[in-house]
Amino acid sequence: MAEYDLTKTIIPYLDRHFAFPLLAHVVDLSIFPAEDVAAAQYELAKGTNMVDYAVNLYEQLNPDTEIPEEFADKREKAVSTNERLQQEAQAVLDVIENPDVVQALRQDKNQNLTYLKDNYGLTLEQITALYNFGQFQYTYGNYSGAADYLYHFRVLSTDTDLNTSAHWGKLASDILTGKWDVALEELNTLRESIDARAASAPLLPTSSHIESLSSLHSRTWLIHWSLFVYFNHPSGRTLLLETFLAPAYLNTIQSASPWILRYLAVAAILSRKAQQATPGGAPTSSRVRHAIREIVKIVQLEEYQYSDPVTRFLKELYVEFDFEAAQRELQIAERVVADDFFLGEFREEFLDNARYLISEAYCRIHQRIDIADLSDRLNLSRDEGEKWIVNLIRDTRMGADAKIDLEKNVIEINRPALPVYQSVIEKTRGLSIRTQALGAAMVRAGTQQPATVEGAR
């Protein structure tokens, strides 16, 4: 299964600290040699301030050799830096935590700054100490602390670059501490800021060159980071579709990271149930409703760049209509999903939904279906298959049209054609609204320039 493993592809787009859980997952899978993974983990840890962790890993790797001196130095240095930064940050924190100050703070950042400066002598440099300390805490793995400091920093600071950086840091900390709700919020604000920056970028050919490149980069990163959130938050999958299918992000996926298509495809397959479960509930956008159709199109387009069992499954099912091949791909896809760091927990759900998709397509195309054959297609035993089909018929709209003939062991599906009157209604539905709009536009135009409307009549 190693050839379908995306860990290596994804890690370059993640923060160093995100790589640890991913690597830990890889260790569990044991598809790569354990020593290699351990070496990779050690190399990663060496670059951080998590000295103890690094030492641990070093011992694991080289059980016989002495621990190098540098670790002790590093540790000492880290501790001293920590103290220094903490003192600096504490000064600011003391001021901010003062209830009077909290009362006095307003929406306007500049005003806040002048207020703090006038009353407490806080300068921008001191506030930056918050950022430094937060960042440092992050490097040695104190994520929740980092998140706090970075939050405070962001509230106060006006420095855009540092603010963005703090944004990313906060998101990373939230993800690593597993606070998915907070992380989701953070993710959304970050996305807004990226989109806003891209939109405000001047359309001049010279600067937009670099600008669009940088927004492409940040979007690629955002997409990869958001995988953590979207596959852990309860309503993450729908949100994932919502985000990733937005034109800007879809472009990013297509041009910079086609492997994300796997997650997109899985999310689309998974979210089928979600909309089924809440009929008439929160209205899902058209984007999510037609997610599968959209994704099939993209999968087809990007086939030359990327394909894996999950995307191939969709392609076989909806492009080739080769149910046998689809079912073959599904078997592999199931294992791929199970092994994937993000998708692992959704294996059952994925399989369930995929089966449903197969049977839906199958029933729509066929008039009479052999139950044995369908069970085969779904990779189920006879009895299971029958149960599955009965559930299917009961769950879905085709309840009235489909009947099981036990004697012949077939399902009969009778789908009466759309009556003519319905198609007529369909065709004339929008007319009145459109005509109204037409009239409104004419009236509006009439108030502005009566002469034109006179002519129009």
Place this chain on the structure above:
Amino acid sequence: MSSGDEDAAPKPAAPAAKPAMSRFLRTAASDSSSSSSSDEDEDGDSDEDEEQEDKEVKKKSRFLRDSDEDSDEDVKRVVKSARDKRLDEMEATGKTMDNALKINDWVAISNEFDKLTRMVQRQQNMAEPVPPFYVRTLVSLETSLNAALAKEKEAKKKMNASNARALTAMKQKVKKTAKEYEKDVKRLQDDPEGFERDYAALAAPEVAVPKPKKLKKIADSADEAEDDDFTTVGKGGKATVYTSEGIFKNLQVIQEARGKKNTDRADQIRVLEKLLEVAVTPYQRIRVLLALVSSRFDYNVSVASYMPIELWAAAQKEIDHLVTTLTADSTHIVQEVTPDYDELLERTPADEPDGIVRIRGSVISFVDRLDDEFTRSLQHLDPHGTEYVDRLKDEKGLYITICRAEALYEKKQQSELLARVIMRRLEHIYSKPDAVLNALEAAVSVSDVSPQLSLTAQGSPSNLINTLCVHLYKFGNTVLRTRAMLSHIYHHALHNDFHTARDMLLMSHLQETIHSADVATQILYNRSVVQLGLCAFRSGLIKESQATLQDIFTTQRVKELLAQGVHQQRFQTLTPEQEKAEKLRQLPFHMHINTELLEAAFLVSSMLVEIPVLASIDSEDQKRKAISKPFRRLLDFADRQVFTGPPESTRDHIMQASKALQNGQWEQCRDLIQDIKIWGLMPEAAAVKDMLAKRIQEEGLRTYLFTFAPHYKTLSLSLLSRTFSLPQRSVNSIVSRMIWTEELAASLDQSVGVVVFHRIDLTRAQQLAQTLAEKVGSMVEQNEKALEFRLGGSSGWGDRADGAKGDKRGDQTQERRGRGERRGGASRGARGGGRGARFSQGLGGQVTSRK
């Protein structure tokens, strides 16, 4: 003709050199400039005058014209003839003038006088003294002028307007000239005999020396520059002329003569070649080479013809020589802009402040020019003759020269020039198959100079192209970047790398800006797009191929858009200038994309797309919406034919194949398509044919189902698979897809293995209701359009309409508006129409705007 920098070289040199020249020469120089300006004035006048003359006095006019023609011929002869002949001719002109004087025709006098002045000036350029005849004429003219003016004052209304104008002009001219030759005139008036004697004495030794005129001239000027003495002229032999010391003076003389009407270019070249032999220092060599190459390029002035091939070869060798010299010697640099220096002095690196001698000139313009001349010669040769092939062999040499220049600029680190030279190199290889490219590169690798970027360093041809292009993306200006991008796309398409080529084309957003590019770039764009279409066809992406080629074929000017032939317009004729410009633009034959093959690819892919669609629709209304208009037109035409014979042309084949496909006879269709001869020109023809056969089977099945479904209740899948000799699985898959997309009202019965058709026949009332609903819908649409047109497409109304029509369209417009790199077939289709318009805007827009 020559680029600005070449001109720039001699110009500033002139004032610096003047003091060294003789007084006599100086007057000549100033005279020539003043007279040339008066020439221009005169030309316009005399034309009108002649017309008027024609009307007035027929006899006179004939006489006039005769004399004109005579003198014209004479002028030509003068260039070659000896001095005596020139004198004779002057006298003849004088006689004509006398005659004109008698009949008081000042227009003729003015013309003749100009001619005479010109002749004298020419003589002075040759450093010959002013003939006394001229001075005498001048004097007599002055007197007769005064007389005429006096007479004119007395007699009212005797002269016509043009004549009077000529008279006044004459007065001015004579006055001016007389002032110039004041001294001579005085001398003549004082002592006519002595003046003539002087002249004879001056002229005699020159006549005695039997030397080519040009050499004499050089000797003259060289000597004159040294000592201001006329009598020594001609004494200096060849040995003194072509020494390394005299080189700069000789160069100066040649540069001054450059561009003048009566300069003998061949002679100049010969002199320069000799100078090159005696050049000693690198500085001298470079200077002489620069002059030599530019005079070689000057040799052919006409825009319509090309440079003689021997000259081209010589120029190529000399540029090679120049580049090699420059590359080997780091102390000399040729630049377009340099600080002023004295052209007549020898310069060495030691004298210069930073140890580098900067020489004015431009190697890149030489390389450009050499390349352009090569292309032009190919344009003029018959592509089917052996000459063409022989000429093509020179490309290797040219390519090496370009690479040499590239190496030079790499060494000197002149990045802008390097980009230009790399573009030239790229243009030679981008459209070549790998084998040719390998051969060219092999020639470079065995030559002595090699640039950093070479095939051996890059591994594969594609990598080489890629590296060259990347260099241009980084360092080139916008035009070069665009051209590099298009060449890159072309190359990818040529190598069947459809997806990369398409992505590059779409991501570069070239189609949005291409209509504002220059014509050559537009042609390159068209070529790239067409090659992309062919590439899609070869890769079996029929739909993509059809969509890509559609734009260019709807314009019906494929040849013109690809610069492979001049478009014949039925109702308008091109002016000669337009035609000339068009001809200059044409690509040499070996770069052509075969248009017949192109058409075959387009029509076959149109057939595969269009025929099933045609079969699936049943109402007349929908039938009008054609996907591919050119194909539909041909098909309709073929339908109207009463009798169809066996197919001959490619089109016939495709039309008959389309008909066979419509009737479900896929085998016949396949045979007809595979019989087309032109496939032979396509690489991997066999694979393409197989692919086409498979496509025909599939589309045949679809067409069959569409056409004959109404006549069946059920249809066995195995029968279908046997009829179309497709595997059962693919039949299943095709039928399933059709059901899923609701193209076919049917479902499968798995247990029996048949397709069950659910055809519902509508009653008349139902049918009418549906039609009514459709009509109402279209009426609303029409109204919306009309209102939109009225309001000038104001955004507020447009948005609202989008909103009312549903989310999907809203999404699409948003996508299109967003400048994200959306790509893919779906959005491409939507853009298709726009791009088609752009195509016609592209080249055609320019054509029409020129009218």
